[in-house]
Amino acid sequence: MSAGWDAVPAGLLTLDRDGTLTEANATFLSWVGRPREDVVGRVRLSELLSVGGRIYWETHLGPLLLVERRLDEVAVELRGVDERLPVLLTAVAEDDGTVHVVLSSARERSRYERELRAARESAERSAAQVEALQLVTAALSRAVGVSAVAQALLDAAVRTLGASAAALWLPDGTGALQPHGARGELSAELPRAAAVLHERTAVELDGRVVVPLHGSNHLRGVLIATPRSEAGSDPLDVEVLTAVGQQAGLALDRAGLYEQNADVARELQHSLLAVDPPADPRFTVAAAYRPGVEALEVGGDWYDVFLADTGLLSVVVGDVVGRGLGAASAMGQLRSAVRAVSGPRTGPAALLTHLDRFVGQVEAAGMATLAYAELDLDSGEVTYACAGHPPPLLVRATGAAALLWEGRSTPLGAFASPGDRHEATLQLAAGDRLLLYTDGLIERRDRSLDDGLELLRATAAELAGLPIADAVRELTTRLLQDEVGRDDVCVLLVGWDSTGFERHVSADLTGLSRMRHDLAGWLEDSGVDSRTGRDVVLATSEAVANAAEHGSDRSPDRHVRVRARLERHRGSSRGDAGGDGDPGSDGGTVVVEVHDGGRWRTPTASPERGRGLQIMGALVDDVVVESADGTTVVLRRSLPGVER
Amino acid sequence: MTVETVRDDVVRVLRASGELDAAVAPPLLDQVGDWVRGARAVVLDLADVAFFDSSGVRLVDRFSRECGRAGASLRVVAPPGGVARQVLEIVGMAGPLVDDDLDAAVAALSA
Numbered sequence: 001m002s003a004g005w006d007a008v009p010a011g012l013l014t015l016d017r018d019g020t021l022t023e024a025n026a027t028f029l030s031w032v033g034r035p036r037e038d039v040v041g042r043v044r045l046s047e048l049l050s051v052g053g054r055i056y057w058e059t060h061l062g063p064l065l066l067v068e069r070r071l072d073e074v075a076v077e078l079r080g081v082d083e084r085l086p087v088l089l090t091a092v093a094e095d096d097g098t099v100h101v102v103l104s105s106a107r108e109r110s111r112y113e114r115e116l117r118a119a120r121e122s123a124e125r126s127a128a129q130v131e132a133l134q135l136v137t138a139a140l141s142r143a144v145g146v147s148a149v150a151q152a153l154l155d156a157a158v159r160t161l162g163a164s165a166a167a168l169w170l171p172d173g174t175g176a177l178q179p180h181g182a183r184g185e186l187s188a189e190l191p192r193a194a195a196v197l198h199e200r201t202a203v204e205l206d207g208r209v210v211v212p213l214h215g216s217n218h219l220r221g222v223l224i225a226t227p228r229s230e231a232g233s234d235p236l237d238v239e240v241l242t243a244v245g246q247q248a249g250l251a252l253d254r255a256g257l258y259e260q261n262a263d264v265a266r267e268l269q270h271s272l273l274a275v276d277p278p279a280d281p282r283f284t285v286a287a288a289y290r291p292g293v294e295a296l297e298v299g300g301d302w303y304d305v306f307l308a309d310t311g312l313l314s315v316v317v318g319d320v321v322g323r324g325l326g327a328a329s330a331m332g333q334l335r336s337a338v339r340a341v342s343g344p345r346t347g348p349a350a351l352l353t354h355l356d357r358f359v360g361q362v363e364a365a366g367m368a369t370l371a372y373a374e375l376d377l378d379s380g381e382v383t384y385a386c387a388g389h390p391p392p393l394l395v396r397a398t399g400a401a402a403l404l405w406e407g408r409s410t411p412l413g414a415f416a417s418p419g420d421r422h423e424a425t426l427q428l429a430a431g432d433r434l435l436l437y438t439d440g441l442i443e444r445r446d447r448s449l450d451d452g453l454e455l456l457r458a459t460a461a462e463l464a465g466l467p468i469a470d471a472v473r474e475l476t477t478r479l480l481q482d483e484v485g486r487d488d489v490c491v492l493l494v495g496w497d498s499t500g501f502e503r504h505v506s507a508d509l510t511g512l513s514r515m516r517h518d519l520a521g522w523l524e525d526s527g528v529d530s531r532t533g534r535d536v537v538l539a540t541s542e543a544v545a546n547a548a549e550h551g552s553d554r555s556p557d558r559h560v561r562v563r564a565r566l567e568r569h570r571g572s573s574r575g576d577a578g579g580d581g582d583p584g585s586d587g588g589t590v591v592v593e594v595h596d597g598g599r600w601r602t603p604t605a606s607p608e609r610g611r612g613l614q615i616m617g618a619l620v621d622d623v624v625v626e627s628a629d630g631t632t633v634v635l636r637r638s639l640p641g642v643e644r
Numbered sequence: 645m646t647v648e649t650v651r652d653d654v655v656r657v658l659r660a661s662g663e664l665d666a667a668v669a670p671p672l673l674d675q676v677g678d679w680v681r682g683a684r685a686v687v688l689d690l691a692d693v694a695f696f697d698s699s700g701v702r703l704v705d706r707f708s709r710e711c712g713r714a715g716a717s718l719r720v721v722a723p724p725g726g727v728a729r730q731v732l733e734i735v736g737m738a739g740p741l742v743d744d745d746l747d748a749a750v751a752a753l754s755a
Contacts, residue, residue, distance in 0.1 A: 509667035516663075516695065534727065542697050545666030611735050612698040618734040 010104045011078075011087065017097030019044040019062065028103065033081035045101065050077040050084050061089075069093040075106060129240045132160050136244050140251040145262075146170070149255045150180050153213075153223060153248045158183045161241065162234055163209075163225035170221040170252075177222060184226070202241040209236045211245040213252060220252035265328040269302070277305040281500025281565050282377040283313055286469040288476045290440075290489045299488030300327030300368070301438045304335050309344040310504050311377045315494050317436035318370030319389065334358070334368060334412075348372050348385035349423040352409065355387070356421075359412045368412045371436045373494075378518075380428035380496045385421065387412050390439050390453070393460055395493075397431025401461035403453060433468065433495040435460055440487035441479055455479065468495050501564035505544050507552035507596070515562055516541050519592075526566055528590060528639060536590050536637050539619040540564070542612045543594040543633045551598025551631050561595040566639075589621075590637045597630040647672065647679065655753050656683035657746065661692035664728075669699030676706045680714055685753040689721040689746055690728035700728060701735050708741070719749035 005012060011028030013021055021040050029036055032048055039048070046057040053076040065071055071091040077084040086106035093099045139152040150168050157166035165184030169177040198219065202211040211223040223245065227236045277285045285305050300320030308314040316338055320331045334355070341354040351372060359368055371392050373384035384392060384404060388411030391403040406424030428434070442452030459478050463471040472493045480489060501522040505511045516537050523533035544560050552558035567589045616623050622636040645662040658679055662668075680686050688707050690696065704720055711718040720742045722729035732738040743749040 509665075512665055512667045513663050513695070516665075538695075538697060538727065538731070541665060541695070545697065545699065549666065611701055615698055615701075615731055615734050 010102055013045065013101040013103070015045055015099040015101060019046060019057075019099075021045060022098075031078055031080055031085055031087075031103075031105075048078055050079055053077050065091055065093050065099065078103070129237060132237075132240055133243050133247075135160050137247050140247055143251065143255070145259055146252060146255040149248065149251045150221075153244075153251075154181055154183045156244065157223060157225050161225065161236065161244065162228065163236060164228040165226040167224050168221060169224075171219065175218075180221070200242075202238045202245055204236075204238060209238055209241050211241045211248075213245050213249040215249045215253035215256075220249045220256070223248065261325045265323075265325040268325070268328040268332060273302060275303065275305050278307045278313070280307075280313070280377060280502050281563050282497055282502055283375065284468045284495045284497060285315070285493065286472040287490070287492045288472050289491075290476060290480065299323050300331050301440070301488040301490040302331040302335055303436070303490045303492045304338065305492070305494070306339060306342075308342040308346075308374060311502075312344055313375040313377055313494070314338070314342050314372070315375065315434070315436060315492055316370055316372045317389070317438060317490050317492050318368060319438045319490075321367035330368070334370075338370075338372070342372075342374070347423060348374060348383050348407065349421040352385055352387050352412065352421040355412050370412065373434055373436065375428070375434070375494065375496060377496070377502065380430070380432070381425060382428055382434060383423055383425045384434075385409070385423040387421075390437065390442060393435040393437075393457060394426065394428075395433040395435060395460050395464050397429060397433075397464065399461055399464040401457045401464070403457060428496040430497060431495065433464070433471075433493055435475075436492045436494075438488065438490040440489035441476070441491060443487070468493055501562070503562045504559040505548070505562060506556050507548040507554050507558040507560055508556040509545065509548050509554065510556075512541060512544060512548075515544065519562065519564060522564065523590065528566075532590070532637060532639060535619040536564075536592060536635070539616045539623075539635050539637070540592050540594060542616050543592070543635060546612050547594055547596035547598070547631065547633065551596035553598075558597065562592065563595075564590060564592045567591055588639045590635075590639065592620075592635040592637075593632050594635070595630055595632040645669075645672070647675075649679070650689070652683070655685045655687055655750050656680070657687045657689055657750075659689040659692060661694075663695035664690075664693050664700040664703065665695055665697055666699045669703055672703055673706050676703070676710045680707065680710045680716055680718075683711075683714070683716045685717045685719075686711055687719050687721060687746065687749045687753065689749075691721050691723050691726065691745070693726070693728050696726075696728040696731050698731070698735075701731060701737065704732065704737065704741070717753050719743050719752050721746050721749050 006026035008025060009027060011031055012023075012025040013028060014023035016022050021043060024036060024040055029039070032039070046054045046062070049057055056076065061071055061074060061076075070093065071089060073088045073090055075086060076089050077086050079085075087103040088106050089101060089103055091099050091101045136153075136156040139156055140149055143149040143152040150170065154166050154168055157163045163184070165182065167182035168180045170180040172178045199212055200214065202209050207227070209225045209227070211225065212219060213221040213223060223241075225236055225241060227233065273289050275287065287303055287305070289301065289303070291299065300322055301318070302320070303315075303317045305313070305315050318331065318334060320327045320334065322330070337355055337358045338351065341351050346354070355370075369388035371384065371386045371389040373382055373392060375382050385407040386392070387409055391405050391408070393401055393403055395401045404424070404426070407422050409421050437456075442456050443449065444452060456479060459475055460471075463474050466474060472491055475493075476489065476491055501519060503511070503515045503518055505515045519540060520533055520537050523536060524530070528536070540562060544562060547560045548554050552560065613623070616635065620635045620637040622634075624634040624636075626632040626634060645660070645664055645668040647658055647660045649656060650659045651657040686707065688704065690700070693700070707720075708718055718741065720732070721744075722732055722738070722742045723744055729738060729742065732742055743752060
């Protein structure tokens with residue numbers, strides 16, 4: 001054997017057929033701590049193994065070596081000088097039974113493997129850190145609004161970052177930190193040392209980790225995390241918490257800004273939707289606005305009701321695509337534009353053409369739809385147009401309901417050319433209603449638009465008999481009951497009621513005769529007998545002349561408003577009175593209100609005026625003068641009851 | 645609203661037609677003096693008046709005053725059931741001044 005044989009840093013052996021050592025190098029002899037003469041030719045390899053190793057050798061390795069002729073890196077233990085020595089055994093058997101054995105020390109390999117394992121664990125830990133950070137970042141960016149960010153951060157601290165408890169402080173209006181929320185049991189107080197709060201990194205303090213949440217300019221809050229106390233728990237990772245704190249600070253920055261905008265937008269929308277519909281006995285109107293369930297930001301749905309002209313009622317429901325401040329301000333501008341442009345000589349189609357030009361100049365109104373209708377309060381004629389908006393619904397007093405598919409054109413925008421805008425007309429009968437709405441009322445992910453429209457039509461038809469406010473409430477409740485996460489919804493229902501009467505007579509009285517004829521016609525249509533009708537018309541004419549003369553000095557710029565209605569006795573309502581619609585059949589009262597903006601003067605001012613009052617008093621049962629907001633003369637004349 | 649002279653001999657008959665209300669009455673008031681000038685007896689025929697209110701009463705008042713000033717007699721025709729009669733009755737002017745038809749009025753003046 002060469003000197004190299006002894007110098008090899010591995011145990012080298014030669015065995016004979018029955019496993020007795022025939023050669024052993026110096027390395028091996030040093031491992032077992034015995035001189036050559038003690039072992040070579042005297043002991044079998046199995047005798048130098050640990051007890052377990054020997055049994056293993058005799059039952060497995062020896063026979064395997066005979067059959068396979070080799071063993072590769074089998075772990076066994078040598079009986080060393082003071083201790084057992086783990087080795088890896090590789091052996092090759094020759095044809096004559098001679099076996100060559102190489103033993104390498106597994107102690108060195110173990111250290112390597114420990115290091116390998118440590119490196120892998122370290123890599124895994126940093127991967128877990130990255131993953132945790134990603135999870136937290138995602139949760140923070142999903143959160144909308146300050147409260148949601150705070151919640152996401154606290155959840156992340158205990159679920160993802162391994163804290164047993166966490167508490168969050170956020171600055172109040174003055175910048176002073178106030179407890180906002182906590183997870184887990186915690187007796188956390190803010191550290192007295194204010195300096196800690198202004199660190200840029202998380203800091204361990206009294207067994208907790210203080211995490212400042214810095215926005216780009218301000219401290220947005222402080223998170224305090226408590227580590228788990230059970231044995232074997234990992235300590236909190238200050239590095240990860242530092243990174244989370246930075247993310248959370250920026251998220252709180254965004255959330256605060258967002259909430260400011262959302263507040264402004266909500267307020268703006270609120271003011272825009274606070275419509276005070278004009279009062280007129282010839283129509284009734286009810287509207288509902290429901291914000292989207294999950295949306296914090298306001299949407300661009302809006303509605304409006306106003307008089308475009310005397311006796312011409314405009315109703316509009318629109319939808320500006322988008323949310324938040326931009327959408328709210330765009331809808332405000334659009335609403336103003338509709339009011340400014342509409343009028344007796346414009347009409348719906350021309351109005352849309354004007355709005356196209358307007359929308360082209362208002363960036364935020366880039367995509368807007370609306371349904372617009374004008375109702376002639378005298379005749380009940382409706383002219384309407386739809387710009388890319390769901391069709392209005394006509395609900396007849398009879399309970400029939402039909403979608404209005406005419407007068408349609410594309411959404412508002414510069415691409416529409418003037419000739420593209422259409423309008424359509426229809427005639428309402430007394431008690432008929434018109435429903436305008438936004439798509440949130442009918443659009444569902446799980447059903448087709450046609451099905452939604454049909455459901456709306458059928459539901460509205462069923463509700464035709466309800467008072468108008470109840471009908472709107474019931475309609476929105478029924479159509480939105482199963483909906484989660486729905487869009488904003490606007491609903492506007494206007495009913496035309498020819499049984500009310502209203503005219504405005506110029507104080508120069510040029511329209512006085514016309515008013516009398518209209519009132520006489522209305523009374524006749526309402527079933528009032530001609531004798532009573534003549535008395536009421538005469539008394540009303542006196543009251544109007546009186547108001548024009550003495551309240552408005554016959555100025556052509558001022559108007560006297562005449563309203564008339566029928567009131568039922570015995571609590572019967574207009575809709576079901578008498579069954580045949582003849583108001584004279586169960587008595588009742590005609591009530592006429594004549595209003596002017598002037599101040600009431602005592603009747604002694606002139607003898608003619610006294611005569612006028614005398615005539616009025618003789619023709620009706622009751623004359624009452626009310627002096628709030630101008631002067632209103634209320635005339636009442638009971639109708640003769642008819643014996644059946 | 646029109647007022648025309650339909651007869652002018654022993655009796656002058658002025659026939660009003662249309663609606664007599666506060667919108668049209670005031671300018672008529674100033675013409676009453678011309679309408680009755682030179683007449684010995686005047687009939688204001690309101691049978692064709694479609695509407696009549698306190699402005700009409702005022703017109704009748706003015707006729708009464710101008711006739712008194714001119715020394716002429718005045719009768720007003722306002723058929724029962726008509727609006728002028730109704731109003732004149734309300735203000736208490738029907739009894740001394742009003743006849744049911746033109747013949748009665750002319751007869752009253754000729755008596």
